[in-house]
Structures are given as structure tokens and as C-alpha cells.
Amino acid sequence: MALLAAQSHPTAPAGARSGLLPARLLVPRRTAVGIRTAHAPVCLGTVACPPGRPEGKPVKSFAKNVLSEFGIHVSRSAFEHLDTHLMALIRRLDINCILDVGAHHGEYGTILRDAGYKGRIVSFEPVSAHFAVLAERARCDRQWKVLPIALGVRDEAAEINLFEGTTFASLLTASDYGTTAFPGKMRSIGKERIRTRRLEDMFDECVRGIGDPRVLLKTDCQGLDLQVLQGAGARLAEVCAVQSEVSVNPIYSGMSNTVAEFFPALLGAGFRLTGLFPVNRDRNDGLSIVELDCVFFRPPVRPSDRTGAALRALP
Numbered sequence: 001m002a003l004l005a006a007q008s009h010p011t012a013p014a015g016a017r018s019g020l021l022p023a024r025l026l027v028p029r030r031t032a033v034g035i036r037t038a039h040a041p042v043c044l045g046t047v048a049c050p051p052g053r054p055e056g057k058p059v060k061s062f063a064k065n066v067l068s069e070f071g072i073h074v075s076r077s078a079f080e081h082l083d084t085h086l087m088a089l090i091r092r093l094d095i096n097c098i099l100d101v102g103a104h105h106g107e108y109g110t111i112l113r114d115a116g117y118k119g120r121i122v123s124f125e126p127v128s129a130h131f132a133v134l135a136e137r138a139r140c141d142r143q144w145k146v147l148p149i150a151l152g153v154r155d156e157a158a159e160i161n162l163f164e165g166t167t168f169a170s171l172l173t174a175s176d177y178g179t180t181a182f183p184g185k186m187r188s189i190g191k192e193r194i195r196t197r198r199l200e201d202m203f204d205e206c207v208r209g210i211g212d213p214r215v216l217l218k219t220d221c222q223g224l225d226l227q228v229l230q231g232a233g234a235r236l237a238e239v240c241a242v243q244s245e246v247s248v249n250p251i252y253s254g255m256s257n258t259v260a261e262f263f264p265a266l267l268g269a270g271f272r273l274t275g276l277f278p279v280n281r282d283r284n285d286g287l288s289i290v291e292l293d294c295v296f297f298r299p300p301v302r303p304s305d306r307t308g309a310a311l312r313a314l315p
Contacts, residue, residue, distance in 0.1 A: 082277040082293055086243065087115050089274060093240045093297060095216045096120065097207050099199070101151050101228055102220035104130050104167055106137040109144055119143065122206045126150040126160060126194035127169050145206075150221070151228045152196040159191045170222030170252055178251030181282060181290060186251070200233035216241040223247070223255035226262055229269075241297045242271060245279060248289045262294070271296035 089095070096119040100108050103123035112121060121144045125131045131148045138144040150158070150171075162169050165185030174186040199217075207213035217232070217239045219225040225244045229236055246262045247255055256262075267273070275295035282288035 082275065082295075083111065083115060085275045085277075086295065087117070089241060089295065089297060090117060090216065093216075094214050095240060096212075096214045097122070097210055098216045098218060099206060100124065100218050101199075102222065103134050103146070104220075105133040106146075108218060108220075109138065113141070113144075120207075120210065121145070122147065124149055124151055126196075127162070127166075127192060130166065130169070147202075148195075150194055150196045151199050151202070151219075151231055152224065153198065153227045153231045155197050155201065156195075158194055158196050160194050161188060162190045162192060163187060164189055168222060170224070172223045172252035172254050175250055175253045175255075177249055181249070181251060198231040198233065199228060200231060200235050203232070203235040203238070213238065215239045216243065218243040219257075220245050221257075223250070223252035223257060225257035226265055227256055229265065236269060239298065241274075241295065242266060243293065243295045246292050246294045248292060249282065251290065259292070266296050271298050 090098075095117075098109075098112065098117070098119065098121050100121055100123040103109065103125040106123060109121045109123055121138075121141075123134055123138065123144065123146045125134050125146070126149055128148070131146070135146050138146050150160070152158075152171075158171055160169055160171055161173060163174070163185065164187040165182065168174075168182070168186055174188070179186050207215065215238060217229075219228045219242070221228055225246070229242070232239065244257060244262065247258050250258055263273075273294065274297050275293075277293040277295075278289045279291040279293055280289075282290055
């Protein structure tokens with residue numbers, strides 16, 4: 001669930017965590033030729049005519065078919081894959097602080113660094129075993145801060161449910177659909193006491209020392225992403241972009257980040273949708289989307305219009 005991944009951060013291929021069918025993205029025509037591998041799109045430039053090409057068959061079509069046999073998917077643009085779309089957004093909005101909520105082992109932060117992002121990352125991960133891996137990964141990066149807490153609507157102690165699949169840890173319990181869609185992965189293995197905080201109370205600490213904070217908020221909170229945004233209060237108006245994993249077929253009971261709830265809340269808070277990226281599909285029909293990575297941005301508005309608007313818009 002996250003950047004090209006099917007887990008809470010952002011990163012193995014989308015369907016890897018469960019055996020669900022990975023989603024394929026449709027890319028609009030553009031001028032450059034690129035390839036999509038399991039890791040990242042790569043620009044190819046122009047394609048030369050290969051020897052042995054069937055007479056009359058277009059070079060691009062022939063090359064596309066040959067490369068697809070090796071698991072390489074050719075498109076005329078790499079922009080519409082999540083990782084490149086996100087990096088383009090980060091550059092365009094001058095993002096200099098990314099809040100990685102639901103960091104797991106730090107996969108999302110690692111991909112950001114590998115993609116060339118050099119600004120601040122603040123990762124939140126409440127499960128102690130996961131946090132230990134995250135902290136070690138970020139240890140030598142002075143611009144990557146890690147905090148062993150969850151974010152939500154209030155400051156309180158809570159119990160998080162642990163599942164066989166480590167990326168599924170949640171304050172919620174698995175739904176019947178979830179246990180069917182992710183057989184074995186959503187088998188309960190225990191609970192752990194954690195601490196939740198409001199982002200509104202943590203925001204100053206996250207951006208401290210940045211002269212003009214330009215914040216992207218990434219949430220992958222296993223069904224409670226909307227509560228993280230509600231907990232941001234009036235500070236949500238200072239967030240330039242949001243990336244969240246949104247559910248089409250809820251895998252937890254009581255999820256707040258279903259499409260029906262999440263989209264109206266974000267659009268009502270002044271954000272606009274800039275990208276939709278299927279994370280996985282139902283293994284039974286191979287068509288139904290289970291989860292989507294959704295990317296929103298906030299268009300420029302007058303400061304007087306921003307104050308408190310996000311808080312009033314959220315349910």
C-alpha cells in the first residue's frame with residue numbers, strides 16, 4: 001500500500017503482499033518512449049528497428065510485444081505511474097517535508113531517496129518491531145526523522161491488532177471480505193499497546209527549522225486514514241498534497257477511508273485529485289479493484305481563505 005507497493009508504504013509490486021492480481025495502468029500518449037519494470041519506469045528515447053521484424057509491423061508495436069514477453073511494459077510516457085507521478089508533483093509543488101504516516105519498515109522513505117528527493121521525511125510507525133527496522137534504515141540520514149507513534153483524532157493509548165501479514169497491523173479488525181481476499185495474511189496473531197497523537201499537535205515539530213514548509217502528507221493507516229486528516233485540524237490547510245491508500249472493497253470493519261467517505265472529505269477540504277493508481281484487484285474476478293493509491297493537491301488560494309477551511313470541511 002504505497003508507492004508502487006501493496007503495503008503500508010510505499011514497496012514491493014502492488015499485488016505482492018497477498019497474491020491479488022497486480023493492477024495495470026493505462027497511460028496517455030506522449031512523446032517519449034519509456035518502460036515500466038517492477039522497480040521504476042526508465043526512459044528509452046527512440047526505438048531502433050530490430051532485425052527480424054515482421055514486414056509491415058510497426059517498430060513500436062513489435063518492440064512492445066517482444067519486451068512484454070520479459071515482463072517489461074512499454075508506454076509513451078512514464079509520468080502516469082505512481083512513483084514518477086509523485087516525484088513530478090513533489091518538484092512542481094516544491095515539496096520540502098513529507099510526513100510518512102504508517103511507515104512500516106521505511107520502504108516509502110527509501111523509494112523517495114532513491115528517486116532523488118533530498119528534503120525532510122518524518123515517518124510515523126507505532127508497532128515496536130516495525131519501528132526498530134525503520135529506525136535502523138533511517139539512522140544515517142539526518143533529514144529523515146522517525147517517531148514511534150500513530151496519528152489519529154485524539155491523544156490516547158490504544159491497542160493495535162497484529163496480523164500474520166506485517167503490513168496489515170491496524171486498530172481495526174479484519175472484515176469477512178479481508179480474510180477472504182488475503183487468506184492467511186489477515187490472521188490475527190496478537191495485540192500491542194501503542195500511543196496515538198493528533199497531527200495538529202505534532203505539526204510544528206515536524207516542520208521545525210524549515211523556513212517555508214511545503215508539506216506532502218502520505219497516509220497508509222490500514223483503514224483509518226481519514227482520522228489522520230481529521231486529527232490535523234486547522235493545520236491541514238498548510239498541507240500542499242496528500243497521498244492515501246483508499247479502499248473500494250473494505251478489508252477492515254469500520255474503515256473510514258472508503259472511496260465514498262474519503263473523496264468528499266478531501267475535495268470538500270479544498271484538494272483536487274491528480275492521480276488514481278490501483279494497488280490490487282480481487283483475485284476471484286481479476287477485475288474488481290480492492291484498493292487505490294490516490295494523490296491530491298491543493299491549488300493556490302488566498303491565505304484568508306485557507307484558515308480553518310479544511311477542518312470545517314471534514315466530517
